[in-house]
Amino acid sequence: MSGLQITPSAQYPFGCRIEGVDIRAGVDDQTAQQISDALNQYLVVCVSGEPYDSEQLVNWAKKIGPLEINISKAFQNAAYPQVMTLSNVLIDGKPQGLADAGQEWHTDMSYNLISGRATILHAHQVPVKDGRPLGDTAFRSMYAAYEALPSTLREKLDSLEAVHDFENLWTHMLARPGSMRKPFTDAQRKEKPPVVHPVVLRHPWTGRKCIYVNRGLTTKILGLPKQESRDLLDFLFTHQEQEQFEYRHQWRVGDTLMWDNCASIHLATGGYRADQPRVMIRTQILGDETRYRKANASLGARIFNAV
Ligand code: SIN
Secondary structure (H helix, E strand, O other): OOOOEEEEOOOOOOOEEEEOOOHHHOOOHHHHHHHHHHHHHHOEEEEOOOOOOHHHHHHHHOOOOOEOOOOOOOOEOOOOOOOEEEEOOEEOOEEOOEOOOOOOOEOOOOOOOOOOOEEEEEEEEOOEEOOEEOOOEEEEEHHHHHHOOOHHHHHHHHOOEEEEOHHHHHHHHHOOOOOOOOOOOHHHHHHOOOEEEEOEEEOOOOOOEEEOOOOOOEEEEOOOOHHHHHHHHHHHHHHHOOHHHEEEEOOOOOOEEEEEOOOEEEEEOOOOOOOOOOEEEEEEEOOOHHHHHHHOHHHHHHOOOEO
């Protein structure tokens, strides 16, 4: 019998903390289902606990859904390439993990043909200053952002579609001072060509409408003149990033944070120095083509295009 306690965030309009499950001991099917249901309800779910390794992460994450192997092909666990280390630690000048993950607003895996389901990020080391953890991850609810728009604009957006491109975020990160990324390769471009999604997605699990564009990965809106597409995207980015749609996660060592990648955007806020180690392991849960198609059936052939 599962003894999960789920406590909704007292501070933010979404997000919850789950206690009463020890992921190190394995997660049974019933518990995985409860966590998955909580994800649909709260968008961001934090399971409290103690640090565990990549094998344990894969073992429970795959009960939520199939896992992505990230095309960056860097800092992946040798035995479990579905797991990537995010870290600012250098040993003899060599990075021990991806140091700049998520440092621009984005939605993980919107660069896939099928919108991604979730990301799981598990904290091994968290920098602290004066007793306050550093390196929060900030989220915005794309349900709330959609619902806050005037109805005439919602109607207009409902019929639009946009291009998402992995290379866009990569290039932005590469351009930052001190970036250790290598230039995006032709092989990566071939593996992840730009894709098209509706600007307003019907969530494949909940059926609710949410804004599905993000600053990191969305490059243009189809069918609009170039400047109009740019202006509309800039408006949507500014709108969706407002604090009124916020959940902000303050990390504890051992936290397992899982977030919904259809109805949220997120940002690694940084704010710690190179000598303040932050070490996380991450895996990403792919979307479900049948659910994606069914929830967005009214869009017909307009979705599922690589461009
Ligand atoms: C991510 O966007 O995957 C990383 C977020 C973080 O490190 O806070």
